[in-house]
Every structure is written in structure tokens, then in C-alpha cells.
Amino acid sequence: MTGVEFLASFLATGELHGLRVGSTLAEVDRALRHPFVDVVGEEGAWLRRDYGLVEFAFNPKPDPGPGPGPEWVVATATIQLHRLAPDDGPARSWARSTGVGFPRYTSWEELRDALSRTHGVPELKVTDQGGFLQYRAASSHVSVLVVDDGDEERGDRVGHGDVWSLDLWAPLRTGR
Structure with missing residues (x-):
């Protein structure tokens, strides 16, 4: 699978x-x-697991029951595409272990094109994040950060119009 198909x-x-x-x-x-x-984190309040390209944040599961420690559950996940620009080693390593191949750069245009061929495309709300545009999909709880600075050129960093990262977040819970 290609990286852009995976991201879509x-x-x-x-x-x-x-x-x-x-x-x-x-x-x-x-x-x-x-x-x-x-x-x-201090006193086991949280766990962060960094795979290089992907990073997970975990919280302890409330009331884990008996056992030696907390049961960790995913709170957020981030695909850190900007980490691929200076070195394609992490992309090669990720492709070997997961079968998903990423290029050094992924443009928002490429991702948008792949989304047009994907089933169940969510509605995206766009907001300006000061040098980035954030495309937020409320239905899937995923947001995309895209570099929005005309002076940023591709090189050891992602450039204007490139995807910086994708973030999965937990939905807000409303109290009863």
C-alpha cells in the first residue's frame, strides 16, 4: 500500500x-x-510510545482491575510525516515492517486526490493555525496539518503545501 492511500x-x-x-x-x-x-510520565500518569514515524500517547484505563500495573489505552496517535524530509531511513524501515511505503514528502494535493477515491470521506473543517492549515474531520477524529507558508521550500524540511502530520484524537466526552 502506498503512504498516501494509507493516509486517506x-x-x-x-x-x-x-x-x-x-x-x-x-x-x-x-x-x-x-x-x-x-x-x-511521572507517577505513571501517561505513556508515550514513539515508533519514529508514528507516535502514540496512552492513558491508564480507568479501573483496570487486578494486575501488576495500569492497562494502557490509546488516547492519541500522530503520523509525523515531517520526520521523513531530512532522511528516508525511517520511511524504508516503516515500509519493511508494515508494508506501507512513504515518500519523503506528501503534498496535501496528493492526499486530497487519494481521498477522492476513498470510501467514506469525511467532511473537513479548515482552520488557519498560523503557518499551517488544519483540516479536521469530526467524524473520524483525525486532523491534518498542512504547511501554509509560501517561503517554506522542500529540502530537509517539508515545504509549502506539504502535509506536516495527521493526528487522531479522542472525542470529547460529555458528562451526565
């Missing part, structure tokens, strides 16, 4: 290799066979 599917479904907000750490371990670094 993620934006439409809110799923990243079958994982979504609420997936457990064990489910992430089964879905991704890729090197990572874990960082645990």
Missing part, C-alpha cells in the same frame, strides 16, 4: 493499522512489529 484511509476511518482511540497497548504490540521508544 486513516483520515476516513480513524484507524491506523486497525488501531483507534481506546485500543490497548497489547493490541498495539500485536499490530506493529517495529522498533520503538517508551517514555512514562
